[in-house]
Amino acid sequence: MAHLRPYPASDKHMTPLDFPGARVEDWQQKGVEKLGEMLQKYRSLQVYMDICVKCGACADKCHYYLGTGDPNNMPVQRAELLRGVYRRYFTPAGKLFPKLVRATEFDETTLQKWFTYFHQCSQCRRCSVFCPYGIDTAEISMAAREIMDAIGVGHKYTTEIVGKVHSIGNNLGIPGPALTGTLQFLEDDLLDTTGHEIRLPLDQEGADVLLITPSADFFSEPHISSLMGYAKVFHQAGISYTFSSYASEAANFGMFIGSYAQKQKIAKRIADKARDLRVKRIVVGECGHAWRVAYSFWNTLNGPFDFLDPNYPVPQHICEFTHQLNERGALVFDKEANDDLTVTFHDSCNVARASRMGASSGGQFEIPRALIRATANKFVEMDADTIRERTFCCGGGGGLLTDELMDLRVRGAMPRVTALKRVMEEDGVNYVALICAICKAQFNKILPMYGIPMETVGGVHALVNNAIQIGAKRGIV
Amino acid sequence: MLALIAYLALLTFIFGFGWRIWTYWRAPAPLKIPTTPAPVCKSGVVWRMFTEVAFFNSLFKGNKWTWLGGYLFHAALALVLIRHLRYFVQPLPEAFAYIQTVGIIAGLAMVGGLGFLLVRRFWVARTRYISSFADYAILALLLAIGVTGLLMQYVFRPDIVEIKSAMLGWVTFQGFPTPSDALFVVHFLLVLALMFVFPFSKLMHLGGIFFSPTRNQVDNPRERKHVNPWAVVE
Numbered sequence: 242m243a244h245l246r247p248y249p250a251s252d253k254h255m256t257p258l259d260f261p262g263a264r265v266e267d268w269q270q271k272g273v274e275k276l277g278e279m280l281q282k283y284r285s286l287q288v289y290m291d292i293c294v295k296c297g298a299c300a301d302k303c304h305y306y307l308g309t310g311d312p313n314n315m316p317v318q319r320a321e322l323l324r325g326v327y328r329r330y331f332t333p334a335g336k337l338f339p340k341l342v343r344a345t346e347f348d349e350t351t352l353q354k355w356f357t358y359f360h361q362c363s364q365c366r367r368c369s370v371f372c373p374y375g376i377d378t379a380e381i382s383m384a385a386r387e388i389m390d391a392i393g394v395g396h397k398y399t400t401e402i403v404g405k406v407h408s409i410g411n412n413l414g415i416p417g418p419a420l421t422g423t424l425q426f427l428e429d430d431l432l433d434t435t436g437h438e439i440r441l442p443l444d445q446e447g448a449d450v451l452l453i454t455p456s457a458d459f460f461s462e463p464h465i466s467s468l469m470g471y472a473k474v475f476h477q478a479g480i481s482y483t484f485s486s487y488a489s490e491a492a493n494f495g496m497f498i499g500s501y502a503q504k505q506k507i508a509k510r511i512a513d514k515a516r517d518l519r520v521k522r523i524v525v526g527e528c529g530h531a532w533r534v535a536y537s538f539w540n541t542l543n544g545p546f547d548f549l550d551p552n553y554p555v556p557q558h559i560c561e562f563t564h565q566l567n568e569r570g571a572l573v574f575d576k577e578a579n580d581d582l583t584v585t586f587h588d589s590c591n592v593a594r595a596s597r598m599g600a601s602s603g604g605q606f607e608i609p610r611a612l613i614r615a616t617a618n619k620f621v622e623m624d625a626d627t628i629r630e631r632t633f634c635c636g637g638g639g640g641l642l643t644d645e646l647m648d649l650r651v652r653g654a655m656p657r658v659t660a661l662k663r664v665m666e667e668d669g670v671n672y673v674a675l676i677c678a679i680c681k682a683q684f685n686k687i688l689p690m691y692g693i694p695m696e697t698v699g700g701v702h703a704l705v706n707n708a709i710q711i712g713a714k715r716g717i718v
Numbered sequence: 719m720l721a722l723i724a725y726l727a728l729l730t731f732i733f734g735f736g737w738r739i740w741t742y743w744r745a746p747a748p749l750k751i752p753t754t755p756a757p758v759c760k761s762g763v764v765w766r767m768f769t770e771v772a773f774f775n776s777l778f779k780g781n782k783w784t785w786l787g788g789y790l791f792h793a794a795l796a797l798v799l800i801r802h803l804r805y806f807v808q809p810l811p812e813a814f815a816y817i818q819t820v821g822i823i824a825g826l827a828m829v830g831g832l833g834f835l836l837v838r839r840f841w842v843a844r845t846r847y848i849s850s851f852a853d854y855a856i857l858a859l860l861l862a863i864g865v866t867g868l869l870m871q872y873v874f875r876p877d878i879v880e881i882k883s884a885m886l887g888w889v890t891f892q893g894f895p896t897p898s899d900a901l902f903v904v905h906f907l908l909v910l911a912l913m914f915v916f917p918f919s920k921l922m923h924l925g926g927i928f929f930s931p932t933r934n935q936v937d938n939p940r941e942r943k944h945v946n947p948w949a950v951v952e
Binding site: 554 | 750757776781788848918
């Protein structure tokens, strides 16, 4: 079947990331060695290789399995593709009785299966919620991808994007001058529509906040509406902020390819720039996996952030930021501005299952919903089995948001679209609010294929953008 | 001969299990990866682990039937094991009298639960697809242990006194005279086989679950710097 398998990376994508440019000569041995090395570096991998009892509770939880019906997309079976090799080379049972325990050679057939199926996992972690041992297929598919990269078998889309971050500064490859032009254009636009000078500053030293957002926010629809929402919040709160042309990207595709080194290198740009610009806080825009890396990994990768203001968590999510300002009475919303919308919320997987907002457990669910309720009158939840930690992936995460995987993306979106269609029919929902750039791009393209207009999708801050009253003051800030 | 096998099995189990746990212990968890919503403090993590181990919380969310079969088997097994302590403890505390009947009934429940899991593994196309010989073999082994045990309880009663003295001798390393009852010897050999394969099989989920980072980590990466030992450059 077409569009279910990724394009292989070539030399020009691989070598800039310190991966071999082509498949290495003794790839079988190198691959097995790399697996051995990773087993010693990652407790998750070692434990998850050993303790799966194949109960099958995860099997029907994966949106790609539900969408494709391919048994290799059951999380347990996906993991077995790696476990088979692990057993063959690292366990007595697999060395002595490979057939009885289904141990497999790391041969061409196995490698081809790896390349297909570990790129049919969006690392959304839905299976890990239901696993009695918390086995996280994301950890396993990341490991498999890193092993493949180490032997020169990479994925074109993800490696190309990481390369662009290093050479140009962001995933979309927007050069500095284009960024300056875009921000200028948006400022003019905001002046025309609101009558207020709402700034979108770039590389401004000494600003209070460094705002790091997915580069799609500068260029794509519906992402831009959220960007304008952020700008209005900063303007209205009177907090100075800046973007950075050097670190103009929040996304971190190092996570998708499982590379610790790349994750660290990509994240370091942001920490370095924050230090250079002498900001006091770092705020991250609407991007799911970027928020996971920022929230969970930045402190480990690049911390301590002791040069920032200790009164704020590092980093902060833009939803936390706006929500806090609203709670303090710094913002005024006109909810009626969104009265043409009946809103539902799609929890993006990396936010829902791999990060937090606010001080208490589950804040990542409550804060965006509180913002929606503060900015819109009509809010409806989708089926309880498809939201919060049980949310379905959009189908395009984990480095799969590429045209060569279009069939897979359409099928993977099916469970989410099914739940969405239901609230559209039963409750008249006509707007899906969400806080992930990949979800926005994926739905934008996929929903029309299911007969849903693409305008249905938008950011939470697009609602903020509509409802916020510029110039209005309420009480003491 | 039986004594030799029995000691080999015991040592394999103890050292094999310990070696696996040591493997998990020494492998670093380089990044914070709890599956959220996760507890933000240590006591919350202890509670989360407790609910997983005592009630199979996540499995309950995942599949009610699997939970039912699995829980029935594990809970019954726990009771049966506790009841079996009477063969390894001398003198016997009075409390053991109260577990006796419960433990015997649990034996039936255990075999029932195992039978359910085995049938399910055959029956449900998804689980049949993912099952290897080893998956069936372990279930069959456990079933055989359960059935031989029940036979001794309900049909062919062996000489308990003789068996108890043998068991006490075995675990205190004071010699192991082979009991005369054939059914017991079969039951015992099956248990020894289980002890042999335990450290090399998926049965290690017993110890491994405590090392699962998605379940045992505190969700506090912003508040506290989590250090990755192999990335520290000095």
